[in-house]
Amino acid sequence: MARIVKAPEERRAEIVETADRLFRKHGYANCSVEMIIREIGVSKGTFYYYFKSKPDILQAIVDKTLDAIVALAETVAADNALTAMQKMEALLGNSHIGEEDSLDVAEMLHLPENRELHELTNIQTVLKLSPILARIVEMGIVEGVFDVEKPLETIQFLFTGAQFLTDGGLFGFSAAEVRSRRLVTQTIIEKALGATPGSFDFMNPVRAVE
Amino acid sequence: MARIVKAPEERRAEIVETADRLFRKHGYANCSVEMIIREIGVSKGTFYYYFKSKPDILQAIVDKTLDAIVALAETVAADNALTAMQKMEALLGNSHIGEEDSLDVAEMLHLPENRELHELTNIQTVLKLSPILARIVEMGIVEGVFDVEKPLETIQFLFTGAQFLTDGGLFGFSAAEVRSRRLVTQTIIEKALGATPGSFDFMNPVRAVE
Amino acid sequence: MARIVKAPEERRAEIVETADRLFRKHGYANCSVEMIIREIGVSKGTFYYYFKSKPDILQAIVDKTLDAIVALAETVAADNALTAMQKMEALLGNSHIGEEDSLDVAEMLHLPENRELHELTNIQTVLKLSPILARIVEMGIVEGVFDVEKPLETIQFLFTGAQFLTDGGLFGFSAAEVRSRRLVTQTIIEKALGATPGSFDFMNPVRAVE
Amino acid sequence: MARIVKAPEERRAEIVETADRLFRKHGYANCSVEMIIREIGVSKGTFYYYFKSKPDILQAIVDKTLDAIVALAETVAADNALTAMQKMEALLGNSHIGEEDSLDVAEMLHLPENRELHELTNIQTVLKLSPILARIVEMGIVEGVFDVEKPLETIQFLFTGAQFLTDGGLFGFSAAEVRSRRLVTQTIIEKALGATPGSFDFMNPVRAVE
DNA sequence: GATGAATGAGAATTCATTCAT
DNA sequence: TATGAATGAATTCTCATTCAT
Numbered sequence: 001m002a003r004i005v006k007a008p009e010e011r012r013a014e015i016v017e018t019a020d021r022l023f024r025k026h027g028y029a030n031c032s033v034e035m036i037i038r039e040i041g042v043s044k045g046t047f048y049y050y051f052k053s054k055p056d057i058l059q060a061i062v063d064k065t066l067d068a069i070v071a072l073a074e075t076v077a078a079d080n081a082l083t084a085m086q087k088m089e090a091l092l093g094n095s096h097i098g099e100e101d102s103l104d105v106a107e108m109l110h111l112p113e114n115r116e117l118h119e120l121t122n123i124q125t126v127l128k129l130s131p132i133l134a135r136i137v138e139m140g141i142v143e144g145v146f147d148v149e150k151p152l153e154t155i156q157f158l159f160t161g162a163q164f165l166t167d168g169g170l171f172g173f174s175a176a177e178v179r180s181r182r183l184v185t186q187t188i189i190e191k192a193l194g195a196t197p198g199s200f201d202f203m204n205p206v207r208a209v210e
Numbered sequence: 211m212a213r214i215v216k217a218p219e220e221r222r223a224e225i226v227e228t229a230d231r232l233f234r235k236h237g238y239a240n241c242s243v244e245m246i247i248r249e250i251g252v253s254k255g256t257f258y259y260y261f262k263s264k265p266d267i268l269q270a271i272v273d274k275t276l277d278a279i280v281a282l283a284e285t286v287a288a289d290n291a292l293t294a295m296q297k298m299e300a301l302l303g304n305s306h307i308g309e310e311d312s313l314d315v316a317e318m319l320h321l322p323e324n325r326e327l328h329e330l331t332n333i334q335t336v337l338k339l340s341p342i343l344a345r346i347v348e349m350g351i352v353e354g355v356f357d358v359e360k361p362l363e364t365i366q367f368l369f370t371g372a373q374f375l376t377d378g379g380l381f382g383f384s385a386a387e388v389r390s391r392r393l394v395t396q397t398i399i400e401k402a403l404g405a406t407p408g409s410f411d412f413m414n415p416v417r418a419v420e
Numbered sequence: 421m422a423r424i425v426k427a428p429e430e431r432r433a434e435i436v437e438t439a440d441r442l443f444r445k446h447g448y449a450n451c452s453v454e455m456i457i458r459e460i461g462v463s464k465g466t467f468y469y470y471f472k473s474k475p476d477i478l479q480a481i482v483d484k485t486l487d488a489i490v491a492l493a494e495t496v497a498a499d500n501a502l503t504a505m506q507k508m509e510a511l512l513g514n515s516h517i518g519e520e521d522s523l524d525v526a527e528m529l530h531l532p533e534n535r536e537l538h539e540l541t542n543i544q545t546v547l548k549l550s551p552i553l554a555r556i557v558e559m560g561i562v563e564g565v566f567d568v569e570k571p572l573e574t575i576q577f578l579f580t581g582a583q584f585l586t587d588g589g590l591f592g593f594s595a596a597e598v599r600s601r602r603l604v605t606q607t608i609i610e611k612a613l614g615a616t617p618g619s620f621d622f623m624n625p626v627r628a629v630e
Numbered sequence: 631m632a633r634i635v636k637a638p639e640e641r642r643a644e645i646v647e648t649a650d651r652l653f654r655k656h657g658y659a660n661c662s663v664e665m666i667i668r669e670i671g672v673s674k675g676t677f678y679y680y681f682k683s684k685p686d687i688l689q690a691i692v693d694k695t696l697d698a699i700v701a702l703a704e705t706v707a708a709d710n711a712l713t714a715m716q717k718m719e720a721l722l723g724n725s726h727i728g729e730e731d732s733l734d735v736a737e738m739l740h741l742p743e744n745r746e747l748h749e750l751t752n753i754q755t756v757l758k759l760s761p762i763l764a765r766i767v768e769m770g771i772v773e774g775v776f777d778v779e780k781p782l783e784t785i786q787f788l789f790t791g792a793q794f795l796t797d798g799g800l801f802g803f804s805a806a807e808v809r810s811r812r813l814v815t816q817t818i819i820e821k822a823l824g825a826t827p828g829s830f831d832f833m834n835p836v837r838a839v840e
Numbered sequence: 841g842a843t844g845a846a847t848g849a850g851a852a853t854t855c856a857t858t859c860a861t
Numbered sequence: 862t863a864t865g866a867a868t869g870a871a872t873t874c875t876c877a878t879t880c881a882t
Binding site for chain 3: 846848
């Protein structure tokens with residue numbers, strides 16, 4: 001095979017991205033290292049030059065994903081110009097359409113056809129993200145838009161419940177069913193957080209055409 | 211090894227039960243066919259006489275579990291002597307303590323250390339059980355104890371959300387944290403279904419001693 | 421590959437013998453499992469059906485070799501019809517020439533081109549055989565043919581020293597050099613054990629033709 | 631990594647020394663080239679600039695070790711001020727305690743945790759050293775302190791036998807057992823060389839405290 | 841119905857060595 | 862001289878599945 005030398009960070013990122021994509025598509029257990037390297041066109045040695053084991057690259061992917069998602073959340077949470085509701089919208093809204101690399105919490109939770117990666121990421125996301133959102137909720141309580149006793153636990157429940165949305169693929173829902181469930185999700189969130197009905201409308205934008 | 215002949219149904223059930231137990235304990239991927247047959251004391255050939263592949267027995271387990279859980283739910287749902295609330299309690303309550311083979315929805319959703327089995331069962335359980343529970347909710351609406359617009363979707367969301375409880379092991383929650391989350395779960399269910407606060411107290415029984 | 425079923429003990433013995441031969445020829449580290457199975461014409465699965473790892477078969481070989489060698493020694497040692505000197509001759513003599521499967525201590529110590537197997541066997545042979553020989557020496561002291569203070573340790577030294585003979589291959593000695601060293605070995609043994617010069621002449625038989 | 635240029639000889643010696651140390655510690659087969667270069671802080675390319683293969687550096691180490699050991703032996707052997715017995719003591723005695731880089735034949739033969747290096751060095755040491763010692767023995771015969779017919783072969787046997795001492799680790803001997811065997815070794819040497827009992831007492835110095 | 845010996849296609853990982861820079 | 866990214870053949874081991882008995 002032709003020897004193509006690349007900058008280490010570039011090569012590393014290339015491997016992580018490829019593995020990420022394949023793991024999401026076929027599942028961690030169903031992807032051999034062989035598959036990954038064949039996809040990129042590098043040797044096995046190269047893979048193991050950058051990652052000491054298969055679990056190792058899984059962790060690298062999870063870390064990368066979590067870092068991005070947490071960074072976004074913290075940026076929004078720290079923005080003093082926003083109200084609690086606006087922060088919620090910024091994090092949960094569907095406003096990034098079309099932007100190629102837009103980061104959206106809901107979007108990032110969407111990891112079909114996986115197990116290890118799915119759960120590792122989801123669980124850690126829930127654990128890392130919920131405190132940030134809980135603080136926003138607490139701020140909302142002060143602002144008078146939310147009314148809930150245990151923000152952290154409530155957020156964690158809602159996050160988990162929302163996966164029946166993002167896991168739509170596993171559930172085998174149709175587009176219409178997903179829309180229907182999205183509406184219900186909004187309602188439950190509003191009820192659970194003690195928010196005014198309709199205040200989370202940003203989760204279900206009215207589109208002229210689908 | 212001594213050749214022990216058994217009635218086909220009995221042998222088949224024996225294999226399913228053993229596999230079920232081992233899969234739940236160590237996880238589907240971590241259980242080899244070897245492990246299963248060694249546990250029973252039967253040969254490889256026998257295993258493949260009853261099941262054509264490893265995925266095949268997984269499906270058999272899921273089917274068995276679902277059949278049991280759905281049968282229970284339908285029995286309760288069909289009992290005209292019970293109110294909607296009593297049916298909820300019968301299905302979600304923690305009242306079966308000590309009864310060896312008691313079937314409890316919450317309990318059956320509790321599948322630690324697993325992936326394939328866990329998700330397959332959970333998802334299908336949600337899909338099969340939610341219509342039954344939704345009908346109970348509708349009955350409760352008529353009875354005036356519930357107030358919710360989309361019972362089916364709401365039930366599905368709540369089921370999924372409740373997993374952050376049953377998945378406590380994965381999340382790494384302590385006993386105290388699990389208790390705290392159980393309370394929140396109750397509150398959200400009550401809010402989402404429009405039930406009187408405290409009406410689902412059976413989910414969090416007060417115990418004299420822990 | 422054609423599936424050829426054999427009695428387990430037969431198959432197992434076949435693998436052990438083949439591995440033994442290849443290990444002695446090329447060295448343990450230089451023999452892959454692949455080599456062994458190709459030689460026999462069985463599959464990898466078969467190899468690992470009988471031995472759980474590569475070290476495992478090494479141990480099996482060592483055990484087999486030691487068992488044979490120790491069994492021989494004990495039989496001879498227990499023979500009350502023999503004098504100490506006759507026992508020595510039976511164990512160290514060169515009298516089995518031509519008999520295909522004759523077991524001879526000296527012969528069995530001859531394991532060129534090896535490392536792990538060589539040392540494992542040699543060391544354990546020395547450790548297991550030396551007590552038996554030491555008892556013969558003690559008997560010889562009573563009989564008045566030997567005179568030595570610490571039979572066990574002396575035997576162990578002599579065994580180890582004798583390897584410079586059996587390891588002739590490593591040393592690169594010519595046939596003449598080996599003969600010369602065999603004579604010296606005899607002399608040292610006699611001196612170390614306090615035996616009459618020439619009493620170990622059986623170690624260096626006079627041959628008409630080579 | 632910073633590129634540090636060194637004089638070729640110095641760099642080469644540095645690599646040999648490091649490899650020597652690591653090989654003796656972990657064994658030749660268990661030391662990867664990676665380990666060696668990481669220890670020194672040099673690149674793979676540099677290693678292969680100085681040595682064309684891994685076996686190549688093994689040979690370099692053996693050569694270096696042998697050169698040192700042979701040089702010492704020849705210096706002692708050529709010293710006309712010493713008697714044969716004094717020369718023996720100088721080469722085999724335990725008198726160098728505390729001197730950091732003291733070279734002692736017995737010490738240099740002591741190569742635990744190794745195989746390839748061990749045997750390569752031992753065998754070659756025996757072959758190169760035995761003629762020198764044999765000449766000392768011949769001198770001793772003239773001086774009347776030794777009485778042996780074939781000095782060279784006898785020395786070779788004794789060298790090899792003495793390894794059951796230095797290989798104590800492999801044999802699993804306790805400190806007491808090693809001491810006991812050291813005494814026996816002395817006795818056999820004296821008998822084999824026809825020396826006065828006790829004349830090799832320097833091999834077993836009486837220590838006040840261990 | 842039942843047995844268990846046999847299969848073989850991978851899987852992950854290692855590491856001596858090469859070569860573009 | 863020196864670097865270190867890249868190579869790839871080789872190795873041990875696993876396990877679902879098959880099939881002769």
